[in-house]
Amino acid sequence: MGKAIKSLDILKFISAISIIGLHCFRFNIATYDYWYICANRFGVPCFFIISSFLLFRKKLKWENIILFIKRIAKLYLFWFIATIPLTIYSRFIANHTLSLEEKIINFIHTTIWSASFSGSWYLMALIQGVLIIFFLKKYLPNSLIIFISLLIYFIPCIAASYNFLFTENSYITKFISLFTTIIFRPYHCFPAGLIYISIGMCIAENYYKIISNMSYKKGIFLILTSISLWFIENYYIYEASNGFRADSDAFFSLIPLSTSLILITLYLNTKISINFNTCLIREMSTIMYFSQFAFIFILSKLQRINVLPISNITLYLLVIFSTIILTYILRSLRTKYNIFKYAF
Numbered sequence: 001m002g003k004a005i006k007s008l009d010i011l012k013f014i015s016a017i018s019i020i021g022l023h024c025f026r027f028n029i030a031t032y033d034y035w036y037i038c039a040n041r042f043g044v045p046c047f048f049i050i051s052s053f054l055l056f057r058k059k060l061k062w063e064n065i066i067l068f069i070k071r072i073a074k075l076y077l078f079w080f081i082a083t084i085p086l087t088i089y090s091r092f093i094a095n096h097t098l099s100l101e102e103k104i105i106n107f108i109h110t111t112i113w114s115a116s117f118s119g120s121w122y123l124m125a126l127i128q129g130v131l132i133i134f135f136l137k138k139y140l141p142n143s144l145i146i147f148i149s150l151l152i153y154f155i156p157c158i159a160a161s162y163n164f165l166f167t168e169n170s171y172i173t174k175f176i177s178l179f180t181t182i183i184f185r186p187y188h189c190f191p192a193g194l195i196y197i198s199i200g201m202c203i204a205e206n207y208y209k210i211i212s213n214m215s216y217k218k219g220i221f222l223i224l225t226s227i228s229l230w231f232i233e234n235y236y237i238y239e240a241s242n243g244f245r246a247d248s249d250a251f252f253s254l255i256p257l258s259t260s261l262i263l264i265t266l267y268l269n270t271k272i273s274i275n276f277n278t279c280l281i282r283e284m285s286t287i288m289y290f291s292q293f294a295f296i297f298i299l300s301k302l303q304r305i306n307v308l309p310i311s312n313i314t315l316y317l318l319v320i321f322s323t324i325i326l327t328y329i330l331r332s333l334r335t336k337y338n339i340f341k342y343a344f
Helices: 006-024 030-039 043-056 062-082 084-093 100-113 121-137 142-160 171-182 190-205 207-213 216-241 254-271 279-304 312-334 338-343
Strands: none
Touching (some): 006 043, 006 254, 006 279, 030 216, 043 062, 043 121, 043 190, 043 254, 062 338, 084 100, 100 121, 121 142, 142 171, 142 190, 190 207, 190 254, 216 254, 279 312, 279 338
16 A cells, blocks of 8 residues: 555545635525535545545554654644745734734634644644544554544534534533633534544555445445435535524534545545546645635735626636646745745
8 A cells, every 4th residue: 555546636636626615716695605615515524534544554653653743744834934924914913803912822822722824723633633543542442433533523513513403501502612712613623633534544444445345336325325414414404503503614424425535536546547647736735725825815805806806716716726836836946945845
């Protein structure tokens, strides 16, 4: 399993495009917005599973975990510095509700538990989740780790998608409120990623067994079943919440949906010959994820003041195009300046 899995690079690229769509593309019609956003939520879970799979398919030892964390930390630091003007504006200048001292404390707090710059919660949740899973592996079987991770996933699911089931004075609402105060929104920190990291680990450790038992029919069945579950759950939430759903970052059917996408992608890698180097789109997906927010901020500002009178779909395409151009620029700079290798 040392060879690169090209199909995963392609899925990661598709996931990055879907994530950009979540952040900048709107139909301006509530119903369409709802289904479009729910349909594109597979991106970040796939990121988690792919990262975990690639880590845990190697020999499980502390040295590999440290190397992984160092790599993520360098990626984090590069994009923290690269996006610092946007971070300063959004976290300190545009925020008028807090004093400067409160802004600094809030920034330190969210940096530790979730995000310092836009999108960085994924990296922090990945590091924290990998460490948790690594230590649980010392004492617990995979089945119990999956079970615990699933129980923890109830927290972000309730906070994001099932908040409407509980009154303000219920113990669950109070617990989530306390969790948010002490740590952060549950669907934007490690509880949202732990189940997907666990799944990635289990797939990595059972890779050959899974592939040998997979077929096109089973793959199609998994995809269709997971899409059906996704539709049923989100239709129920849409009808039952009456617009009071807090967010759509976490819901239960995302687990089978993202897992089935990973499994069929891994299977296709053994059946279809991919005759091009996917390194470029792998790197492009990373650049897309971290640079999108700056491009969305600039282009949407110009759109709102009619300097750039474009539709939302044009905005979406421009952001994708801008991130692709940036990828080529950074790849070119990497050949001259070693520091730019940390952008990928």
